[in-house]
Amino acid sequence: xxxxxxxxxxxxxxxxxxxxxxxxxxxxxxxxxxxxxxxxxxxxxxxxxxxxxxxxxxxxxxxxxxxxxxxxxxxxxxxxxxxxxxxxxxxxxxxxxxxxxxxxxxxxxxxxxxxxxxxxxxxxxxxxxxxxxxxxxxxxxxxxxxxxxxxxxxxxxxxxxxxxxxxxxxxxxxxxxxxxxxxxxxxxxxxxxxxxxxxxxxxxxxxxxxxxxxxxxxxxxxxxxxxxxxxxxxxxxxxxxxxxxxxxxxxxxxxxxxxxxxxxxxxxxxxxxxxxxxxxxxxxxxxxxxxxxxxxxxxxxxxxxxxxxxxxxxxxxxxxxxxxxxxxxxxxxxxxxxxxxxxxxxxxxxxxxxxxxxxxxxxxxxxxxxxxxxxxxxxxxxxxxxxxxxxxxxxxxxxxxxxxxxxxxxxxxxxxxxxxxxxxxxxxxxxxxxxxxxxxxxxxxxxxxxxxxxxxxxxxxxxxxxxxxxxxxxxxxxxxxxxxxxxxxxxxxxxxxxxxxxxxxxxxxxxxxxxxxxxxxxxxxxxxxxxxxxxxxxxxxxxxxxxxxxxxxxxxxxxxxxxxxxxxxxxxxxxxxxxxxxxx
Numbered sequence: 001x002x003x004x005x006x007x008x009x010x011x012x013x014x015x016x017x018x019x020x021x022x023x024x025x026x027x028x029x030x031x032x033x034x035x036x037x038x039x040x041x042x043x044x045x046x047x048x049x050x051x052x053x054x055x056x057x058x059x060x061x062x063x064x065x066x067x068x069x070x071x072x073x074x075x076x077x078x079x080x081x082x083x084x085x086x087x088x089x090x091x092x093x094x095x096x097x098x099x100x101x102x103x104x105x106x107x108x109x110x111x112x113x114x115x116x117x118x119x120x121x122x123x124x125x126x127x128x129x130x131x132x133x134x135x136x137x138x139x140x141x142x143x144x145x146x147x148x149x150x151x152x153x154x155x156x157x158x159x160x161x162x163x164x165x166x167x168x169x170x171x172x173x174x175x176x177x178x179x180x181x182x183x184x185x186x187x188x189x190x191x192x193x194x195x196x197x198x199x200x201x202x203x204x205x206x207x208x209x210x211x212x213x214x215x216x217x218x219x220x221x222x223x224x225x226x227x228x229x230x231x232x233x234x235x236x237x238x239x240x241x242x243x244x245x246x247x248x249x250x251x252x253x254x255x256x257x258x259x260x261x262x263x264x265x266x267x268x269x270x271x272x273x274x275x276x277x278x279x280x281x282x283x284x285x286x287x288x289x290x291x292x293x294x295x296x297x298x299x300x301x302x303x304x305x306x307x308x309x310x311x312x313x314x315x316x317x318x319x320x321x322x323x324x325x326x327x328x329x330x331x332x333x334x335x336x337x338x339x340x341x342x343x344x345x346x347x348x349x350x351x352x353x354x355x356x357x358x359x360x361x362x363x364x365x366x367x368x369x370x371x372x373x374x375x376x377x378x379x380x381x382x383x384x385x386x387x388x389x390x391x392x393x394x395x396x397x398x399x400x401x402x403x404x405x406x407x408x409x410x411x412x413x414x415x416x417x418x419x420x421x422x423x424x425x426x427x428x429x430x431x432x433x434x435x436x437x438x439x440x441x442x443x444x445x446x447x448x449x450x451x452x453x454x455x456x457x458x459x460x461x462x463x464x465x466x467x468x469x470x471x472x473x474x475x476x477x478x479x480x481x482x483x484x485x486x487x488x489x490x491x492x493x494x495x496x497x498x499x500x501x502x503x504x505x506x507x508x509x510x511x512x513x514x515x516x517x518x519x520x521x522x523x524x525x526x527x528x529x530x531x532x533x534x535x536x537x538x539x540x541x542x543x544x545x546x547x548x549x550x551x552x553x554x555x556x557x558x559x560x561x562x563x564x565x566x567x568x569x570x571x572x573x574x575x576x577x578x579x580x581x582x583x584x
Contacts, residue, residue: 007312014138014315017099021092025140028088029147035081036151039297040159041074043290046282085144093140100132103322110326113392114352122205124321129204131197131317138311145304149297156290156297163287167266178255178298185247186309192247193313196240203233248306259295266291327412328394333405334414340368340500340531341403342389348397349384358384360554361398368500371532372549373542375572380551382535386503389533390419402501417441420499424506426486428478433463434470436478437492445496456526457492459485495526502532539576548572 018025105128160168210217210226217226267288344364350357359381366372374382388395391407400407407415428436437453438445450470454460462485466472478486494502504523520541536542543562550558550565550572558570565572 010312010315010319011138013319014135014311015143017096018092018140020099021095024088025092028085028092028144031081031085031088032144032148033151035078035085036148037155038074038078038081039152039293040155040290042071043156043286043293044159045070045074046286046289085148089140089144093136096140097132097136100135100318100322101128104128104132104318107322107324107326111324112327113387115324117353120201120205122203122208123198123201125208126197126201126204127317127321130200131314134193134197134307134310134314135318136311137307138315142304142308142311145300149300152297153294153301156294160287160290160294163283163290167269167287170262170265170269173262177258181251181254181258185251186305188247189244189306189309190313192240192244193310194316196237196244196310197313197317199233199237199240203230203237206230206233244306244310251305255298256295259298263291327391329412331408331410331412331415333409334411335403335405335418338403338418338500340366341401342366342501342531342533343401344385344388344398345401346398347385347388347395347400349388349393349395357396357554359388359395362551362554362556363398364549364556364559366531366533368531369529370546371527371534372547373534373536373545374549374551375536375539375542375575376551376557377575381554382551383505384554385551386505386533386535389501389503390416390421418499419501419503420494420497421503422487422490422494422505426478426483426490428474428481428486428489430473430476432468432471432473433466433489436474436489437470437496439493442493442496449496450492453492453496454489456495457488459488459492491523491526500530502527502530503535504532505535506537539572539579550575 108124108128157168157172206226206229210230217223342365344362347359347362348357349359362381362385364372364385374385376382384393387393388400389407391412394408402410402415402418429439433454434447434450435443437450447470451460454463454470462481463469463472472480474480474489478489481489524544534542534545542548545562547559548562548565549556550570552571558565558568558572560568566576567573
């Protein structure tokens with residue numbers, strides 16, 4: 001729970017996103033102030049209307065045309081000013097949302113891999129898509145309501161003091177009681193708003209998983225199970241929303257009841273004074289009208305607490321993401337094109353969620369231009385070992401060198417510019433084939449270069465058959481392509497990058513026999529003169545590797561050529577025979 005000090009800091013930080021649009025916001029405030037200033041004019045008009053506009057004492061200067069024109073002018077001015085302020089506030093609010101979403105996304109794409117391991121995609125989507133929307137009310141709407149209605153209340157109170165200061169003081173006695181009610185409900189509103197945001201993240205997570213895994217849901221009959229999961233998440237969200245409703249809804253009637261008591265006392269005293277001829281009919285009507293007009297802005301001012309607390313809870317979530325540490329990059333050394341010498345020097349690594357080490361004292365040297373294959377049982381540490389190379393994670397112990405430079409001393413941009421990756425989990429974007437091959441820093445590649453990379457990956461065979469060729473949209477994660485076509489597209493992307501260090505994590509896993517043969521030939525051309533680390537479960541694909549390292553339980557237990565390892569009759573030979581027998 002935030003302290004008052006932190007709440008103030010949070011709100012001031014929120015307003016800092018309004019500052020770039022200060023002119024539009026200031027103009028909206030000015031329109032609001034002018035609109036609020038018209039509030040006391042109507043009750044002020046009631047006094048001369050009743051005292052001098054009717055009966056025998058009617059003043060000749062106060063003609064019916066004057067009163068009719070004044071009424072129209074007051075409400076016309078108020079309407080135009082209210083429209084202008086509402087439009088400007090909405091413009092500023094949407095700009096604030098745009099700026100906050102941009103800041104959140106800019107932070108998101110620079111988060112370390114561990115951040116994504118710890119946060120579900122549904123929660124992150126909820127923060128950027130929904131939480132930031134709640135901030136708008138606190139940043140703009142709440143402030144404008146507070147300014148407009150505060151000025152209206154002050155103006156009406158000023159008129160009331162002018163008419164009868166004693167009665168006005170009675171009206172003000174309800175102020176502390178209203179403030180106490182608002183304060184009591186604020187804490188619960190903020191807490192429930194915070195829990196509601198978390199529940200929304202869980203709901204989006206369930207929804208996202210069901211959409212992504214819809215084929216598995218259908219084949220394994222998981223519709224009822226997913227429906228129950230969604231129902232639980234939906235009910236949880238509804239529960240927190242209803243818990244917000246109780247304090248939000250109770251604030252207004254309690255406030256109105258306090259105001260009604262004060263109004264009843266005022267009416268009683270005013271009637272007593274009227275009987276004693278100390279108050280004219282016009283003064284009394286004007287006083288009651290102004291008092292009744294006070295109720296609407298007071299109601300809005302008490303109503304504003306709920307969106308304020310929701311907005312501050314959303315701001316906590318938004319700024320929590322914006323303030324999350326990005327990938328650590330203390331490296332200052334830059335290299336142009338690496339030769340490709342890689343050294344793992346007594347490297348250890350343990351995932352935060354596990355007690356057993358994923359890597360335990362691994363030492364491995366890969367010479368420039370050498371192809372080293374990593375094999376071994378599942379969970380042996382192969383993927384972890386290659387994930388340390390682009391610095392997706394930092395080693396818990398030991399160090400990794402590239403051309404004699406510690407990876408921690410290299411700038412991330414420079415390091416990753418020298419590495420290409422083709423993973424077994426092919427990642428493609430809902431864009432054209434050309435954009436997926438010439439992605440990121442390669443987006444400026446010429447048409448000829450893109451075609452050459454696609455030809456080398458044997459992808460042009462099916463690209464030419466698509467309606468728009470390289471301009472064909474492939475759908476979310478390439479759903480309009482077969483598994484083999486997606487894999488070849490990812491290989492074409494790596495070919496186009498032309499990096500000196502190449503990581504192949506089961507790069508041919510999704511290909512049929514014919515496609516695998518063609519792509520394997522393309523990969524052999526690609527690997528010439530490059531340092532290549534290959535993770536392979538199908539041992540037949542790495543028989544011609546310069547060296548094979550066998551990992552088990554986070555350690556390298558064997559190393560050598562295919563023939564040498566078979567001759568040793570160790571773990572590699574046993575795995576090879578099991579796989580050979582299975583394939584046969």
